[in-house]
Amino acid sequence: MAGAIIENMSTKKLVIVGVILLLFQVLSFLVGGLFAPSPTTAIHYVATKCVDVRKHNQQSKWFMPWGPHQCEKIRDFSEAMAMRIQANDIVFAVHIPLPNKEMSPWFQFMLVILQFDIAFNLNNQIAEDGAMVTIDVGLAYRDDILSEWTEIAHSRELRKLSCNFTAPKKPENEGRHYDCDLMPFLELGSVAHKYYLVNIRLPVNERKRVNVGIGEIKDIQLVGIHQNGGFTKVWFAMKTFLTPSILIIMVWYWRRITLMTRPPVLLEKMIFALGISMTFINIPVEWFSVGFNWTWMLLFGDIRQGIFYTMLLSFWIIFCGEHMMDQAERNRFAVYWKQVGPIVFGSFCLFIFDMCERGVQLKNPFYSIWASDVGTELAMAFIIVAGICACLYFLFLCFMVFQVFRNISGKRSSLPAMSRARRLHYEGLIFRFKFLMLVTLACAAMTVIFFIISQVNEGHWHWDEHTVQVNSAFFTGIYGMWNLYVFAIMFLYAPSHKRYGDEQSNGKSSVVRRYPRKRPSASRSTASKRRSR
Structure with missing residues (x-):
């Protein structure tokens, strides 16, 4: 057959x-x-608050959170206020990966998620109608610890804050943190270099309503996700x-x-x-x-x-x-x-x-x-x-x-x-x-x-x-x-x-x-079966 x-x-x-x-x-x-x-693997990072002591040509300098050429750091914004450091002179620096680690091309991609740690303050609350955060961010790379950083991308992005404060908004609850949603931040289609550096600025301009009504930001946390080698x-x-x-x-x-x-x-x-x-x-x-x-x-x-x-x-x-x-x-x-x-x-x-x-x-x-x-x-x-x-x-x-x-x-x-x-x-x-x-x-x-x-x-x-x-x-x-x-x-x-x-x-x-429309004769059917064998 x-x-x-x-x-x-x-x-x-x-x-x-x-x-x-x-x-x-x-x-x-x-x-x-x-x-x-x-x-995949997810790695948690907390941004280091660096102080930009340079007033001109700021984009030519990258701020390292640690290492031989680390930046001048502050612990919190109260210290910055005591030192009369303006918000525009603070840079949040994150080195990817963690110290004594290296990224690898076997990781294939890198996805980074951002989350703000925002404390409740009666005099500086998050806008009820949903505040927009303006982020001035740069990304650089290098393949050894002695070379200079090379810029990959620089952008000014907008992200919408979606935060919820579960406790009553009263003076006794000041200092408690909002529960803020994660935000998409960065996605790279390849991980071709060993080290990456992220510098984030939150520029403030009250006249243009830039980063106004975003609450009292304490820290910036990042979660880096990459494919396991x-x-x-x-x-x-x-x-x-x-x-x-x-x-x-x-x-x-x-x-x-x-x-x-x-x-x-x-x-x-x-x-x-x-x-x-x-x-x-x-x-x-x-x-x-x-x-x-x-x-x-x-x-x-x-x-x-x-x-x-x-x-x-x-x-x-x-x-x-x-x-x-x-x-x-x-x-x-x-x-x-x-x-x-x-x-x-x-x-x-x-x-x-x-x-x-x-x-x-x-x-x-x-x-x-x-x-x-x-x-x-x-x-x-x-x-x-x-x-x-x-x-x-x-x-x-x-x-x-x-x-x-x-x-x-x-x-x-x-x-x-x-x-x-x-x-x-x-x-x-x-x-x-x-x-x-x-x-x-x-x-x-x-x-x-x-x-x-x-x-x-x-x-x-x-x-x-x-x-x-x-x-x-x-x-x-x-x-x-x-x-x-x-x-x-x-x-x-x-x-x-x-x-x-x-x-x-x-x-x-x-x-x-699948099925013949017409039944074959017995002799023809027998001959066909013999041939199929």
């Missing part, structure tokens, strides 16, 4: 392939759970191992397609396109980021992941649609435009949203779409809508799988009229397709869960809630699941080598049409 490997492979061999893929799936979870550390090495090794495996099966699959006398059908083209998108996301170009300062790697990674998501979600729709054997039209991409169109449009919207933040951060790492009310509302709306759309997509996919099951079950009514051997053969095919559909549904559920969690995890500082801890095992397990699923689909739906019959020559592969 001509057809795909899933139709012609013996049950024993199919079980062996399934067990091997299952073992690799378990291994992908174990790699992250046993060998890789947690994906150990996790990066495990992740790179996994990508390096999986890239040739998917590339080889993809070349093998397309070679089998081209050996047929008919052109490839829609499902076969979609499977090949899925393999290309998986290879694109697999290629470990991140290795180059270890030696080069490629700040665009975060944006490039988002684009690659977006292309794969679009291809995978579209494939599942067409995969289920092509298995509906009573559907009037098949093997035409235009039939699925109503289902695939919203997927492409949603992916394009997410791309525009990503470009609005990470695209701008390529020039100004202090920019954040979360900094303004409009940007925050827009970002929150995108995350919520994306989560709702992902859930609706999964429900629609479940409905399509249910239709496929109902369609296949309806075909079973014709099985008793067949011979025993032929009936057992088609019952085996029905079981295989149902099992594959359930596996597809499970992969879709895990993908949707991973997408929602990754979106919430990326914006968890802005939600001001506890983060869902996404551990290394989940990352490597889902990534391994994608690769194994694509590998299995290309292997099982490749044309069988046993025979390329007339059905393929006419462009009516059994991948698309």
